[in-house]
Amino acid sequence: MSGTPGQEPAVASAALPTGFATVLMRWQRHSGRHGLPWQGTHDPYRVWLSEVMLQQTQVSTVLDYYPRFLSRFPDVQALARATPDEVMALWSGLGYYSRARNLHRCAQVVVAQHAGVFPSTSSELQTLPGIGASTAAAIAAFCHGERVSILDGNVRRVLTRLLAFDGDLAQAAQQRRLWEIAQTLLPEQPAAGDMVAYTQGLMDLGATLCSRSRPSCAACPVLALCRSGQDGTASRYPVKTRTLKRRHESWWLLLLRSPSDDGTHRVWLERRPNQGIWAGLFCTPVFADEAAALATLPPNTARMRALSPVAHSLTHRELRLHPLLLDLPPSVSPAGADGRWVALGGIDALGLPAPVRQLLVQLPD
DNA sequence: GATGCGTGGGC
DNA sequence: TGCCCAAGCAT
Incomplete structure (x- = not known):
């Protein structure tokens, strides 16, 4: 660690950009992505399927798989009845095959233990196979408007830049800090549809303007609130020491x-x-x-x-x-x-x- | 907390 | 070519 890391308060709450959620939601409704095949539904099955497919996988790849999978398994009962090999055949080429095994198990648990209805809270969803904290939050926010934050790669990039957060995200403790901060940035009293627009807005911003290389800060709706954007240092974030060896x-x-x-x-x-x-x-x-x-x-x-x-x-x-x-x-x-x-x-x-x-x-x- | 787990794309 | 990353999770 370098500088003045861990012990500092994450970010003084007075310094949190007020109005971030409001601006982000307005931008998402006007300029965000709306035509993806898993949007415009509150069906937990469809949202869950898309979220699992999208784990560590690009949107353009999932576009090839999602409609085919949904056509073959239109609901959780159909998926639960399938054999593991049928599921794996439809997942073939998508990678991280434990997702497919957990997806199938999860469908069977939902049918056998929850009468075919997905639990509605983020904390309950997290107990199901293949559903971790971020996927659970996405399902709960999209389907039920629960006030809970996702923390995927897009959100990590957007929030570390917004706050000039320089903790090393290779460390789990720094990821936890960031997640706590993410919770404080949520809309305070979300009206109907607000959590959908906010959650989607975080991902849309990260996927478009706030991209990994050459971010389009000049066009960003939250530039005025963004610490790194104001300094011209957005591309320094997120900070992550590399560990991968092949x-x-x-x-x-x-x-x-x-x-x-x-x-x-x-x-x-x-x-x-x-x-x-x-x-x-x-x-x-x-x-x-x-x-x-x-x-x-x-x-x-x-x-x-x-x-x-x-x-x-x-x-x-x-x-x-x-x-x-x-x-x-x-x-x-x-x-x-x-x-x-x-x-x-x-x-x-x-x-x-x-x-x-x-x-x-x-x-x- | 560290590691293993696929594939495709950007630079 | 090599490195990093992408709507992470399980062990």
Whole structure:
């Protein structure tokens, strides 16, 4: 820590920008985003689904998934009845697959223990699988107007800039401080619709004008109230010491292909362990080195082809994927392997990691 | 409190 | 290419 950190009062309450909530709500109603498919509803199921999909995921990505998922599972009962594999297939490519498992569990808890009705308070919502403090606040504020603050990446950026808050957000204690401050900035006596406009306004401001790089301070509705904006130092915030380290790894993927009776192809897929990367998804056999992959094959592997390596980065790892393609005769199956043949045309119905799906879709002849 | 967990995009 | 980030949560 540097300067005069933790012990100082967060921000003297007299210095909190009065009128912030009022200005923000007015701006949101006039200039915020209104056409997103999960807006304009107070249905907790739809809001919940969107909030979970949007965790650490960009809006443009979720736009591809949300309508499809909602069409297949229009309400919490339909989702609760689904199998885990059905849910995972629709989540495939969206990442952070524990969200999908928790989403399914949550639906089943809501149906079995809450008569199919989501709890209405933020604190009750937080007890459900996959719903943390920020998601619970978003659902409660959007659906019931509860006076509670979210704290996502957008809000962290907006509020640290507004207040010139220089605590290191890599530290949980500083995040808590910021959340307490966020609570004090809420509309004091929110009228109907105010919490929707305020909550959406925080996110809209962070997603548009108060962007990470090159913020548009000159166009900002709260410039007059914004400490860093007045100083021209907005881009210094939020303060966060970086901790992320990526390990480099090489994985060998064994792509076993076999003809079907109808002339199309099948591929050999196994279920990933239920812990770790791509947990519970279907995937080709993975090996730590080429020798290990070769050791599982019958002697005659002359026709095996090494395809071009593919780079794929995850949060904590930089993967170099080495695909090995081998065509097997129809009657042969990999010995001792716990997997199954899947028609290439049918992999849409399975949960697959994004790079594996990509490899299978563009296999050479 | 620190770490693990996907994928796509900006610069 | 590498680094950071995006409507975070669970353990």
